[in-house]
Amino acid sequence: MPGPSTSYHHGNLRRVLLDNALELIVERGNYSFTMRELARKANVTHNAPYRHFADKNELLAALAEEGFEQMSQALVDECGSDCGLDPATWLKCLGQGVVRFALRNPFQYRLMFGDALADARTDYPGLMKASEVTFLLLVRSIQECKQAGLLREGLSVNEVAIGAWSLVHGLSSLLLAGHLRQKNETTTHLLEQLSHMLFEGILKFGDGPRV
Amino acid sequence: MPGPSTSYHHGNLRRVLLDNALELIVERGNYSFTMRELARKANVTHNAPYRHFADKNELLAALAEEGFEQMSQALVDECGSDCGLDPATWLKCLGQGVVRFALRNPFQYRLMFGDALADARTDYPGLMKASEVTFLLLVRSIQECKQAGLLREGLSVNEVAIGAWSLVHGLSSLLLAGHLRQKNETTTHLLEQLSHMLFEGILKFGDGPRV
């Protein structure tokens, strides 16, 4: 039963903490919130949050994990969960989907790929797992390209996957960090040009998917 | 005169703070050092550091700025400060130089491109300037390519610059974050493959620089 809000046990604290944390991150553009602050916002004493997260990093890791899950979901929604007819088109959709997700959810994306967790990332198996699932989507689309004989000679699936991820993540990252003057070109135009560039680089017959 | 270390005025505090901060960052892999800690390490009272940096962020920004300056210097050292004979070779050298700098100075690179400063980046003009100087190196090499008639039809210098930066920064970032299993392939082999991929994508005659 959805609880009497006055009960001794909150019953929903973990979720509330995560939601409030993300809200504060978005509001302020940084990770400066404190655990005690979260406790106050949830009408709970200063130590209650620590029953759910050992420290702030563990909470951030949980947020990042959810971010990967949302991104995977968004990609499947937009591009389907496997190659339809044309694997190159699938790859293109996935790549552009990543950038769009980043622009739509800048703070989650930063959490997922940024250095807030840095080397500590490997301490959170759930997070590692969630990120690998996402990566695998892109890898599979490239495997399909290879099987369909679309890749240039001498290119391994792994190399192309790294190249595609680098391009896509690099663009997202630079856009979010404000390193790129957005100039006149709309983002969608830019996405088209870069997709084209990549496909010229990796596909046998250049020119990318004929859509 | 280089001072008696016992004098009331430290005389060199700013530099010492920066050096010690970077040392702590490298040691711990995060930005958890405190200002008071830096003060103790420099044999100075807890408020002295604030005469040089308004807060921790300003200190981090200063470190990032020096990082950009070092990277520019490294690139010029390795690749020269302008196109020698072949602009495509220059571009290739610069791109690979960025990745190598990132791998050599992972913590500085994270500081420069990571989200420690995030949106606050624009608050530090010196940092913005230093980063633009670095970016300009790559842009100039691409302008030279364009002038030499090497670029494919329909590709603007700006678009190619964004593509090249994205690829190069994305790779560096993913490598440092540990998102890529390094697998068998040595990094240098990977760099060659990705360079090749990019050049196939942007150059008229594919195949990249003939070196």
Add this chain to the structure above:
DNA sequence: AGAATGAAGTGGACATTGTCAACATGATGT
């Protein structure tokens, strides 16, 4: 030369935070 100004460092006070230990509450299972 001597005074004045201001940059750099000191010292103390205070609210806030993370952390630890002991305790209270209530849901769950046998």
Add this chain to the structure above:
DNA sequence: ACATCATGTTGACAATGTCCACTTCATTCT
């Protein structure tokens, strides 16, 4: 009915960032 254990509470403590008033010293102005 009772024991157990996850969840939340309470109180204490050292460390931190921040504010303010004070000191030291180098530079500049007259």
